[in-house]
Amino acid sequence: MSENEIIEYVKNHPSGRVKIAVADIDGVLRGKYISTEKFMSIINNSFGFCNVIFGWDMADVAYDNTNYTGWHSGYPDANTQIDLNTFRKIPWENDVPFFLGEMIEGSENHVCPRQLLKRIENQAKEMGYKPLVSQEFEWFNFEETPQSAADKNFQSLKPLTPGMFGYSILRSSQRNDFFSAIFDNLKAFDVPIEGLHTETGPGVYEAAIQYGPTLEAADRAILFKTAIKEIAYKHGIMATFMAKINEDLPGCGGHVHQSIWDAEGKNNLFFDANDLNNMSPLMKSFVAGQLLCLPEILPLIAPTINSYKRLVEGAWAPTTLTWGVDNRTVALRALTGGNKSCRLETRVVGADTNPYLAIAACLSAGLYGIKHNLELKQPATIGNGYTDESNGRLSKNLIDATHKMKESKIANELLGESFVNHFAQTREWEWREFSKKVTDWELKRYFEII
Incomplete structure (x- = not known):
């Protein structure tokens, strides 16, 4: 219109x-x-x-x-x-x-997160590039209301469907009213999704949002999360985008897919048919930039205490600074099968992220690699990325990641000192709020025996 x-x-x-x-x-x-x-x-x-x-x-x-x-x-x-x-x-x-x-x-x-992303998108435009981006989300659904969940102290909640049913045709038909409402309402809301399916875990869904220009992609992603919750309310359901709802179940990713195109959006500059992995020098520099920068801006893509409960071995989320071609155990998954679809999937990102900040982190880190013409010297990981520590590991908690970001020259260069200072202060606050609480684990562990 x-x-x-x-x-x-x-x-x-x-x-x-x-x-x-x-x-x-x-x-x-x-x-x-x-x-x-x-x-x-x-x-x-x-x-x-x-x-x-x-x-x-x-x-x-x-x-x-x-x-x-x-x-x-x-x-x-x-x-x-x-x-x-x-x-x-x-x-x-x-x-x-x-x-x-x-x-x-x-x-x-x-x-302002949206202003930050606009500045980074403008940087890409000034370099002659048009980034195309999308975010995909996994989330849990429960047959609860905000009141019933609070009354239960968020314990023993009833999942929408039982069992581990990833890619299940059966489970998607079990609550097809909700499943169909998501697809239909999001399309009408101009947040188009390319796919929707059940993921492994009780009541878990996954959706891939249609890719688009950077800011539009982030707008779609942030509206997606709120829309899902509101549509769920209409069906007597509560949706959660927590990164890790239970230690025994997989976490929820919010993977960011990105590619760099020419200014007219006609040619995917990541694809090179003459390369062994179909990766252009520009894509390799983009990957190298993320490998270098992500540890120093990690709180943007793992922003909560809970984020780091997801980043554990064997739980479909990365723990090491690795990349590979179509490998789901690494931090950066290169998908290079075709000219139109050639892209990078940053798998560190959780569902609990602010999409503006998650996309800003990924794009700014990749552009840093291009600006500095970084070489991708690290070989692609073949096989289990959890055991490849050749380039180091991700921080294991929010406060360590925040301290690294606060002191990082790269983070301040990418995001600006004012933003880094403010965001780091908010993460330090989050850690303080958590640190003074007595958890159920502590009571069970220490109450009687200590």
Whole structure:
């Protein structure tokens, strides 16, 4: 739809309201409904949105260690702008109009995840490239409501379906109402998915979102996560994108697929039919850049305490800094079968990520390799990537990864000092919040015997 058509749709929608949202640092969409009249007054101007969304954690507890905003600043409004290109109709809300926004100008753009990704996408454009990106997600589904889950203290929840049924035709037909609603509603919501199937684990689904330009791909990914939860509510289901729901079950990935094309988007610059693995020198530099940079920006793709419970051996998630051709045990999986499909899959990324930050991490690291013409000296891993420690291992917890990022010259170069400082402070807060809690494991382990 053209801009005029979008505005006419908003004006004529019988609800008289518009839903808007901005992504916070954790990838949680924070938003509200506004009247049609209010929307019309801000579409060509910025408006105020409380900057507390970058000053508290996902549980709405205010940080006490950040510089960007806090009690010291009084939590003022930040200049925020609606992006008309994000227009969508919410099919499960009577097609009410919806838009994403972002915080702009001044210091706000130092911490806004969408602004960060836009800057990195612009860097690629300035280099003459058009990145195409997509993210895929695995997630668990439970026959619970927010109230019932809380009443059970999030223990012994009833999975949507029992058993380990990856790629199951049977299980996808068992709750086909929900399965079909996902496909149909997401298509109507302009978050097209290429595939949807059950994954191994009770009540686990996996979906691959259709690839697209960088910012559009990230918008689709962040809307996908919220849309899945809202559609699930309609069916008496709770969906979770935690990286690891149970120590005995596989974790949930949020793998990022990326390729670099020419400025017109006509030629995939990753593909080279004359290379043994069909990888161009540019793709090899991109891979080398990620191998070098990812350990220093790991919190962007493993952002929570729980993220590191997924990154363990033998659980379909990488632990080592490795790459390989169509190898699911390595950190970076090169898929080079054809000119159109040649791409890199970054498998470190979990489902619990903020898509803007996960994609920013992958793209900025790869572009770093291209800018510096890095050689891919590390050989491809053949076989079990968990045993290949020739290039090192990933950090094993959030605080170690955060300290490495905070002190990294590369991280500051890629993301900017203001963003790195703020994001590191939020991860240090997350670690503090976790460290003071007494867990069930500790009670079971120490209560009687110690």
